[in-house]
Amino acid sequence: MQNVYRLIKTIVCFTSLLVLTPSIRAQEISVSEIINTEKMYDLHFTAAKRDSMLNQLKANLKLYQYLHGFNLPNSVPLSNWFDPVLPAMTFNTKQQAITWNIPERLAMPADTNQLAFYTIPQLASLLRHHKTTSVQLTRFFINRLKKYGDTLHCVISLTEEIAIEQAKKADAAFAKGIYKSPLQGIPYGLKDLFAVKGTRTTYGTPPFKDQVIEEDAFVYQQLEKAGAVLIAKLSMGELAMDDIWFGGQTKNPWNLQQGSNGSSAGSASATVAGLVPFAIGTETYGSIVAPSAVCGATGLRPTFGSVARTGGMNLAWTSDRIGPICRNAEDAALVFAFIHGSDTYDRASRTMPFNYTGTVDLKNIKVAYAKNYIDTLPGNSAEKAVIKTLKDAGVQVTAIDFPSNLHTNDLLTTIWAAEAAAAFDPLTRSGKDSLMVQQWQSRYPNMLRSARFIPAVEYLTVCRLRYMVMQQAFPLLSKYDIIIVPSMADEPMALTCLTGNPCITLPAGNAAAGNAPPSITLIGGKLYSEAVIAAFAKKFQQMTTYHQQHPPMFSN
Template sequence: MRTSFFFFLICILSSTLSAQQKDTISKEDLKIAAKVIGLDFTEPERDSMLRDVRDNYTEYARMRSLPLNNNVPMSLWQSPVLPGMQFDTKQLPVQWNIPVNVNLPLNKADLAFYNILQLATLIKNKKITSVDLTKFFIERIRKYGDTLQCVISVTEEIAMQQARAADAEIAKGKYRGPLHGIPYGLKDLFAVKGTKTTWGATPYKDQTIEEDSYVCTKLKDAGAVLIAKFTLGALAMGDWWFGGRTKNPWNLNFGSSGSSAGSASATVAGLVPFAIGTETLGSIISPSTVCGATGLRPTFGSISRSGAMTLSWSLDKAGPICRSAEDAAVVFNYIHGTDGKDPGAVNMPFNYSVKKDIKKLRIGYAKNFFDRIRDTSANEWKVLKAFEQMGIKLIPVNFPDSAAYPFDIVGITIGAESAAAFDELTRTDMDDLLTRQNKNDWPNSFRTARLIPAVEYINANRHRYLLMQHMKTFFETVDIVITPTYGGRQLAITNLTGHPALVMPTGFNQRKLPTSITLVGKLYDEATLLQVGKAFQLATGWDDVHPEMFKQ
C-alpha cells in the first residue's frame, strides 16, 4: 500500500509544494488525498504514514531535478503477444501489380489523384521525373495548404535534393521500387534533420530534433521524397494546432478531426500521394473517416516509433494514410519493422499477395454493433451487401464489448502515460501556452491524470491483459471482422489489444461528409487486412471519389 499511495500523493501535493515545504504535509492532507482515490485510512495509519510520505516527497524533488526528455522510454513494455500465440516469421517476396501503359493525363491536375503504382510506372518508365513530380505536388501544397491549414512546413530543399538523387539513380538503372521518387508528407511529430519538429504545439513550435526518425529513414531508403510536414492537433489531440484548425477537404466549414489532421486532409485533397500518421486512440482512424481517406493502423509494434513524439508508450502506433488499401500496402511494406531503438517494436513479415483468394477467408461482421444501426439503408449495411455481392459468406459474430471492457481502461492508461510524457510541461506551467484549454483538452487531462494512483494504473493494465485474452479467443473464429468505425467500444478495445485496423470510405452522409467502415484483423496480419480492403474498393470504387474543389 505504501508505495502506490506515495506515488499518487505526489499527484495531489507536488504541484503546489516545494521540497522545502515537505514538513507542512499534515495528517489531514493524507485524509484528503485518500478520499480522492476512494480509500479511508484511520488516524493511527495516517500517523504511521506521515514520515514516509514526507521523505518520499523529498525523493520526488530530487527526481525532478534530473531532466527526462520526451524520448526517454519506460523500462516496462507492452506486447500484444500472449502465451501460446505463434506467427509466421518468414518474409516472402512481394510482387506488386504495377500497371502498364500509364500515361500522363491531358489535364495535369488529374495527376494529383493518381495512385502510387500509377505514379511509380510513370517514373520508372521515365514519363515524368521525380523532380517534376515533386515540383507539381509542392505547387499544390503552396496553392491549397493555407486553405486547408494542413501544412506546418514545406521541406523543399530536402525534397529537391532527394528528387534529384532519385532521378540520377533511375537514370543509371538503379530502381528501388514503387516508392522511388514518390513525394509524401509526415505528421509533424516525426523528427527530421534540418527541420523543425513542432508537435503542433506552441511551446515546441521552434523545436528542432537533429535526428531522422525511423519512418523517415525507411522512406528515404525506399527512395521516397519528403515534401512537407503536416499539422497535428497540439500534442496529438484533435485538429487544432498553434496555427489554427485543419480543414475538411469536403467542406471547409468542418475540421478534419485528428490528431493526424494534416496527413489525412492533404492526402484526400491530392497535395501528396500519401502521408504518415500516428494513432494512440483514433488518430489515424478518425481523420481518415472524416476526410474520406484510407488509413491503416498497424499492429502495435509493427513500426518502430523512434524519433517520434511519445504520448503513450503502450499505445502509440505509426501508420500510412492513403487514398486506397493498395497504396497503404505499398507504404506499409517499406516502413514496417524496427531499428532496435523502440523497445516495443518487432520485425514481422508482411506477405501481401495480389493473388490471394479472399473467398477462402473467414470474414465476420460484428452483429452486435450492426444491430444497433436500425436504419438498414445506412452505409454500414451497404458494406455488408457489397461483400455478399462479392461472393463472401459473412459470419455473424459478437464483438467483445461491455462484458470484456467494463470500465474506461484506455482513459486511465493514456491519462497516466501522457501525463508522465509531458510531466515537465505541467510542472513549469508551459501547458498554459497550448491553444486549447477546455476541460477535455490536454492541460486539464495532464493535471487530472496526476491523481491516478499507481495501483489503479497497474490494475487497469491487468484488466487490459484479460481483454487481450478475450480478443485472442474471438479471433479463433474469424480472420477478419467488419465493424462500424464507431461501433460499441471497438476503437478503444482494439487500440488496447494492439490489433490492426483498416478504415475505408463508404460514401457520404446527409451532410455530404464521408462515412467509413473499419476492418479489424489478427495481430501482424496487415497483409490479409489490406487484401480484403483492396477487394472491397475494387467492388465499390469509393476510393476513387475526390473532392471537386481540389481537382484544379
C-alpha cells in the same frame, strides 16, 4: 539516444543518495491532508495507520522533488514495454518476396492536374518509364501544398530544400536504372511529430513551436531508404489530440466548415485533397481511424510495435503506433511494406513478415460483423450495404456480438492519460501548458494535470486488467480474419487499441453534397495480419468505386 541512456544511468546511480541530499526539503505533510487525499483515491485508513504513513510520505515527496529536477525530455523511453503477443499465439516468421503491379504502358495525362489523384503504382510507372521526373513531380505537389495548404490548415512546414535534394537523388538513380522501391521519387508528408534533421518538430502546439530535434526518425529513415521524397511536415492536433493546432483547425476537404478530426489531421486532409500521394500518421486512440473516416481516406493502423517509433513524439508508450494514410488499400499496403520493422531503440517494436499478395480467396476468408453495433443502424446504412456487397460476392459473413462490456474505453484512457502525463511532465510543471491553444476541460492541459493524481497502484492495476481483456478477447477475435465495425464506434476501437490488433479504414459509400463518403473499418482478428486486411480491402475497392471519389474543390 546514447545521451538518453546515460541520463537514465545517472538517475539510477543517484537515487540511492536521496536521503543524504540536504538541498531537497520536503514540505510538512499532516494527517488531515492524508484524510482529504484518501477521498480522491477511494481509500480509508485508520488514525494509527495514517500516523504510521507520515514519514514514508515525506520521504516520497523528497523523491518526487529529486525526480523533478531532471525534467526528462520526451525522448527518454519507458523501461517497461508492452507486448501484445499472448502465449497461445503463433505466427509465420518467414518474409516472402512481394511483387508490386506497376503499370507498363501509362502515359502522362493531358491535364497534369490529374496527377494529384494518381495511385502510387501509377506515379511509379511514370517515373520508371521517364514520362516525368521526381523533381517535376515534387514541384507539382509542393505547388499544390502552397495553393491549398492554407485553405485546409494542413501544412506546418514545407521541406522544399530536403525534397528537391531527395528528388534529384531519385532521378539520378532512375537514370542509372536503379529501382529501390515503388516509392522511389514519390513525394509524401509526415505528421509533425517525427524528427527530421534541419526541420522544426512542433507537435502542433505553441510550447514546442520552435523545437528542432537533430535526429531522423525511424519511419523517415525507412522512407528515405526506399527513395521517397519528403515534401512537408503536416498538421496535427496539438500533442496529438483532435484537429486544432497553433495554425488553426485542419479542415475536411469535402466541407471546409468541418474539421478533419484528428489527430493525424493534416495527413488525412492533405492526402484526400491530392496535395500529397500519401502521408504518415500515428494513433494512440483513433488518430488514424477517425480522420481517415471523416475525410474519406484509406488508413492502415498496424499491429502495435510493427513500426519502430524512434524519433517520434511519445504520447503513450504502450499504445502509440505509426501507419500510412492513403487513397486506396494497395497504396497503404505498399507504404507499410517499406516502413514496417523494428530497431534497437524501440524495445516494443518487432519485425514481422508482411506477406502481401494483393488478393484473397473470398470463399475461404473468415469474415464477421459486429451485429450489436450494426444491426440497429438504419437499413440504408453504409455498414449494411458493405455486408450486402460482400455477401453478393460470395463472402460468408457471420454476425457476432463484439465485446462491449469490458470498460475498454475507461482502461485505455486511463493508461493514455497516465503515460502522457509522464511524457509531458516538464510541460505541466513549468506552467507552459497555459500557452496551448485548447484550454477546455477535455483537452490536454487539464487532462495532463488531472492525470498527476492517478496513483501508480491504480495505473498498474489497469495494465493488469488490460492483460485480462486481451485474454478474454483473443478467443473471439482470432476466429476471424476480418471483423467489420463502424469506424467511429468507441468500444471496438478502444478494445483493439488495448489488444494491439490492426485495422484498415476505408470509404464505404457515395459522397453526398457537402460530406465525405461514409466509412467502414475492417479489424484484423489476428495480430500482424496487415497483409490479409489490406488485400481484403483492395478486393472490396475493386468491387466498388467509393475510394475513387475526390473532393470537387480540389480536383483542378
